[in-house]
Amino acid sequence: MPVAWQQGKDHDKISIFARALSVASTTLIHRLIFPKWLWKLPIQSLRDIDNSWKTVITLLDALATSRQAQYSSEKALGKEHARDLFTELISATDGDTKYALEPPEVELPIKNLGEVNKLKYVLACMHEAHRLVPATINLPRDAPEDIIIHSTRPVEEDVLVRQGSRIIIDIMAVCHNPHDFPDPEAYKPARWHDVPDHEVIMFGAGPRSCVGRRFAQTEAVAFLAHFLRDWEVETVVLEGETKEACFERIMAGASMYGTAFGLGEVPVKIKARTLS
Numbered sequence: 001m002p003v004a005w006q007q008g009k010d011h012d013k014i015s016i017f018a019r020a021l022s023v024a025s026t027t028l029i030h031r032l033i034f035p036k037w038l039w040k041l042p043i044q045s046l047r048d049i050d051n052s053w054k055t056v057i058t059l060l061d062a063l064a065t066s067r068q069a070q071y072s073s074e075k076a077l078g079k080e081h082a083r084d085l086f087t088e089l090i091s092a093t094d095g096d097t098k099y100a101l102e103p104p105e106v107e108l109p110i111k112n113l114g115e116v117n118k119l120k121y122v123l124a125c126m127h128e129a130h131r132l133v134p135a136t137i138n139l140p141r142d143a144p145e146d147i148i149i150h151s152t153r154p155v156e157e158d159v160l161v162r163q164g165s166r167i168i169i170d171i172m173a174v175c176h177n178p179h180d181f182p183d184p185e186a187y188k189p190a191r192w193h194d195v196p197d198h199e200v201i202m203f204g205a206g207p208r209s210c211v212g213r214r215f216a217q218t219e220a221v222a223f224l225a226h227f228l229r230d231w232e233v234e235t236v237v238l239e240g241e242t243k244e245a246c247f248e249r250i251m252a253g254a255s256m257y258g259t260a261f262g263l264g265e266v267p268v269k270i271k272a273r274t275l276s
């Protein structure tokens, strides 16, 4: 059955939500950086974006509230709750454990993929690629109360962050800071050998860091190991192009793709490995 790529013009709930989600996924940065008053201006394009966000948030809130009610009643009856990702997230915001995912929830043991954990060099390559081009380039946080942050560089000082302020952590800048990553534009996977998990900033930090991290890492390492065992990959360099010019050409396509930062087109040549 042919499937159209265009957004449908139907007015049923699913089509309305799909269109709203499509707008929201491409305007995440606007949503984070524009001040609240700007969305109230009588500008149609801003109103459309704002309405799309309201549609998405209203539906997600309703889903979360209904799942929260289901989870609470199952808990009160002493029943085992469903273990899907959405319910795990809801349960992590419940009562005393609010905002704190328990380690066993985050680090599900990978029973039959245990071997993947031993591929430390492949994991280091994945981290280094992520550092150079992080999928998430900023982490927003809203201060729930007045907070003092102590900075050590470039000068040592206390910075007061007022309640209600939005702080954006610039992950791209953190990942390319020559103080922590000398020669920051170079691809050097060895930087990640024996680095503790919490220093891998590309998956966020603290109790709200990425819950899909183990899954994403395991999948990426397993895929890369299998793929690179059988295939050689080469970047396609144009005739007369230097390695640096090739890098510049590829980086020129770097941009936000939906909610993630990425490189766009990277033409590569894939060749089957020959057994020697």
Ligand code: HEM
Residues within 6 Å of the ligand: 085, 089, 135, 136, 139, 140, 202, 203, 204, 205, 206, 207, 208, 209, 210, 211, 212, 213, 215, 216
């Ligand atoms: C390479 C792949 C991935 C990267 C780089 C990544 C990165 C991130 C980052 C930076 C955050 C924000 C953390 C923070 O604010 O401190 C996040 C949150 C999150 N990620 Fe991922 N992620 C990846 C894959 C996944 C996958 C596969 C899943 C689901 C199976 C997932 C589910 C989530 C969820 C649910 C949150 C929100 C957590 C919360 O607010 O408590 N992620 N991710």
